[in-house]
Amino acid sequence: MKILKTYLKLFIIVSLFIVSKNIQAQQISNEEINAKIDSILPLLTLEEKVAMCHAQSKFSTPGVGRLGIPEVWMSDGPHGVRGEINWDDWGYAGWTNDYITAFPALTCLASTFNPDLAKAYGISVGEEARYRKKDILLGPGVNIYRTPLNGRNFEYMGEDPFLASTMVVPYIHGVQQNGVAACVKHYALNNQELWRGHINVEVSDRALYEIYLPAFKAAVEEGNVWSIMGAYNQFRGQHTTHNEMLMNKILKEDWAFDGVVVSDWGSTHNTKEAALYGLDMEMGTGTDGLTTSTQNAYDYYYLANPFLKMLKEGEIEEAVLDDKVSRILRLMYRTNMSVNRPLGRINNQEHLDVARKIASEGIVLLKNENSFFPINPNKEITIAVIGENATKSLTIGGGSSELKAKNEISPLEGLKNRYKKATIIHAKGYASGPSQYARVVEPTDDLEQLKKEAIEAASKADVVLFFGGLNKNHLQDCEGGDRQSFGLPFGQDELIDEILKVNANTGVILVSGNAVEMPWIHNVNALMQTWYLGSEAGNAMADVISGDVNPSGKLPFSFPKKLTDNAAHSFGENSYPGDSITQYYKEDILVGYRWHDTKKIKPLFAFGEGLSYTNFEISKVATAKKAYTENEQITISATVSNTGDFNGSEVVQVYVGKSKSKVERAVKELKGFQKVMVKKGESETVEISFNVKNLAFYDETISDWNLEKGGYVIYVGNASNHISKEIKISIQ
Template sequence: MNRTLFLILAVSVFTGVMHAQSNAEMDKEIESILSKLTLKEKVAMCHAQSKFSTPGVERLGIPEVWMSDGPHGVRAEINWDDWGYAGWTNDSITAFPALTCLAATFNPELSGEYGFAVGEEARYRKKDVLLGPGVNIYRTPMNGRNFEYMGEDPFLASTMVVPYIQGVQKSGVAACVKHYALNNQEEWRGHINVKVSERALHEIYLPAFKAAVTKGRAWALMGAYNKYNEQHCCHNEILLNKILKTDWGFDGVVVSDWSGAHNTMESALYGLDMEMGTMTNGMTDSEEYAYNHYYLASPFYALLKEGKIDESVVDDKVKRILRLMLRTNMNPTRPAGNKNTKAHQDAARKIATDGIVLLKNTDSFFPIDPKTTMTIAVIGENATKSITIGGGSSELKAQYEISPLQGIKNRFKNATIIHAMGYASGPSAYGRVIPSKLDADSLFKAAVKAAASADMVLFIGGLNKNHHQDCEGGDRLTFGLQFGQEDLITEISKVNPNIGLVLVSGNAVAMPWLNKVKAVLQSWYLGSEAGNAIAEVISGDVNPSGKLPFTFPVKLVDNAAHHFGKLSYPGNNIDVVYEEGILVGYRWHDTKKIKPQFAFGYGLSYTGFDLNNIKTDKKTYSADDKIRVSCEVKNSGSRDGAEVIQVYIGKPGSEVTRALKELKGFKKVYVKAGKSEQVLVELNVNDLAYYNESAADWSLEKGNYIVYVGNASDNIAQKLKIKID
């Protein structure tokens, strides 16, 4: 179609979209467009035409919808009809830190900056839907995709996801929240049936999705691969029709995960709107157009023509799709977007430094004076390995990636820097493990020799985004560090005890080596600015302020999902049973009195903070009240820094099983050295309710509660008693 004709048709059909529309105006516009569509055109809009697009309606000027993977960056261009890369030269982008790092910032304002920056890049690349963010709950440290999510606590994830979504959608790009729901493992993800109590479902696994819909106003949502209640989540009567679209009033589009649809009738009736990635070979192996064989394609059309499915079903799907379009590619006033700007790079670096967590710092090992002339041995594959390219569908084609080694060299110009790999994991691969061809023994010996010749060691190891580590398509196989890292740390400690360890990972790991190193930084997957961010924290240019968004257990069996045996994780290939119920993460450790290696909410600083004058605004509250918790935060050290005030609530003597305490509020505050800041954290009393399975609704108990105020789930400065009338 020529551009002039397109514009004539677009203006004639889509009058009124030049300015922001009210819901009533948009609904009227949608009804007008719907009346002009044939049944075949409606059906065509409900399924893919390529790996990442759905068709428009050319005769009416309705555009295609284009999507891209990208919770932490916009993925490189994929071929029309297979998973190969298209080989473009202008699709390199800014790689932002993975969402575990964003969650570790405990900084909702930064989450909004993150979303806006990645939304601008998606818009510049002419994407209509960004497939992210992910908010599945961290249930087990073995889950290969934990690095894409926002931790173990539903309140933290709910708080952080809302500004991210709002930031993305400012650019006229739909955020597609995923993976709804209960996608908490990669093992058997395509068919495993999750058995979980309704209470745990509503209290732990759904709140972040609910916040994304009801507060973030997400325009799209992706179903999960797994089953719930014996139905696949991409067409699930309870999750999609009842909870999402009825109870929460979601007015956007439900997109299947790629090959997440399995049945025409269920896909039609149980909430799926757009079917993507169903396992056909598109146009490559068949004379017939294979996308027409999707469940919501020709089979759907046939059932509609036969009257076995009412046309109102497809009309509802198309209305949702048109609403998505009016918000994105049929809204000509949306901004043009940007990519690889200095603002984006600065945001990536700020998020990275704000999320790095200082776990251990014996003898003030960190920070290291950037003017030092010492010899520093930088040891570990992760010092130089590109991390942005792995991980499965979240892999990125970054315009640049500063390695930790490069960042350290750039900042410590007076020091003598030597590097030894020490170990090798092999090439990055999605869906398989490729062993390294390098000689492990030679790497090991060279690293020990380098350590012996240095004044100090920076060991930069951990996991990476290869298969069976932090990667889509497979869970981790071991809780410990692989490729001989644990033995290497032990041997290095014998020749040089002056070791600081930078742990690159999106997951907790076993730490049998913890007493052999002086300091530990949890650095996550930090994207384009990784090396600069790590160097800024190591040098003291930035005072670390990140807090763990999930618990590090000492042993794997200390994690609740693993306590109950294999049926609880990974299941029996048919079902997985969430025996721990609501006691996920720190809730389990607190309630069962199991000491973690490092607790949820934990993170050290180069300065000290004192929490004083902690109090609530009153002692008795009613259901609609806000609880206002105030405290004075004093920076008692010599460096400016930031602290996260965390407010947890517990209900002693509850009529139902409860965790000892649950996070219900937090506030990050920046305090200059020697100064104090007043902090106010507000909580909604109604957020103290539990999900009452017998009533299928939320119930708020009257009586006494305890307010716990501290800077980690296991470091409470004061307990306060309140009463709910």
């Protein structure tokens, strides 16, 4: 029997080795994929090829059964795989096996300033998408944070194109190593939800190339992303999903994108433009207004029967169709026709650990007077936990990125898990109503009673933790509508003021994907900006509040003191939100901290800002030399010393500005960063490099990038408003 078991083990090992070798041998190159595509195209009828270019259900496109070509299945993301949707309508299918791990929102990921975590995020969510048998995960989002009223900012990676570019590439790599296509969205200039379906954006070429396109370009050229989603809005009078300049000229010609362009759901508006201007796969269209009830409704799509008719009549060449089908087949060979595709995993401890790590590392400490945080978990104290966001589920809601989490640890639950010796009392304090995507539902609570209970709880406590902010209801952080005011909703400002009257030892923990106005900021002891943190939200918050994790998050966007301090809003309604037909990006390239620095408008909290429980000093900042030529790398070295009492991580940030430029420039722009962990009492050396070519501006007079010669200033610090050293260099 023992010999039999030994032979059996040997057989399994040899078999696995043979299978592994066969899989490696079966991996095919792009040239072989192209050859296979060329051999398949002649076998397909015109009708079959057209059918592959449009949906057959809410989230799938048809294959060709007679040739063994599979369907393409996709799911909303990017913070987790959305619950299963019905075939023909937006209702949930009621599955019991589609619960997933909810990962933190991408604002949180961006605030980690940690590309390694972006890779771990992508791998984990990609594994869950693969387990759910999805071929395309509809995310990540990289639209630039232009206004704090945009309801969808929580899905994006902040206001800086370099930060978004740096974080999106490893996320894509992580997802796609699972044989699942990432689908970067929303290409491009979808920077508000109000009137998103038709608003026409007018923006300069320079702002387009320098601010709004770099993250998409990085996704294509460095991330090798396999699909991209068009946006709803128009750009220069043409819808972006089938926009000749964006799709054909920039994406497919200049960047040589070889993947599939997927429409956003309902963002297609014209058959001929969709055919000729870059759209490959049309989803979610309601062309006849009766999509959910008309038989064979998907045949009424723009890239369905109307497309077929134009092809048959010779109005559109078949080569146009063949290019689309070639791209779709290429995506299939990378995903559902790949021979070495892994099986995926879901709801495992490793994914929860990744979610918790990202959440805790993304939390940003913005104020901490009298060392309010951390709060010792071993002290016998009374903690008043006040606020609806301490208990409200924040994985549901928000629109298409809502999640069906297997578990969600609330902040209150997380604190109770960690503070076993403390007496924790909770009062809701305010109410927002149930989570809704497309409408506001008023709360049924007795609001005056909630306020009274909160004040009473605060008066009895040694310390007050107020969990407020926004949530993922309509007209807050939610798809389909923008916020209608900059202040906190539901009477939170007034409630905080009343709490402070009975207990000055109060710290505020904001949960949001956006900046908010803070009239009470000078009166509270501490402020923590948290995000929508997913399954492990409460545990991650308790990790940071207790000091188990030293906060190291940095803001990925600026917090203005008042709304008109924001660049987009400073120019009035023509800039945001527009006149319902057109809007003009009058701030041009001066987005976020670029605006605050250049116009000398002090923000409430600056881009890149974030405190720690320890103290860091950045010293010995140097470059190898002071003069460079066009093709050289600039390397900045610095020493980071931890002079406090906690081990911790700091983010060294490198900005560059051009003095005496022939064009308007921001005072400085982020060009590099590195996160480094330094033990207390110790020092670490970091080196941050970038190419001289990255200092070029987009010159509209030549429609190309232009590197100015002359003097530049390198700024090194730990926030855009906290610079430790300036170094002058020249480009010759």
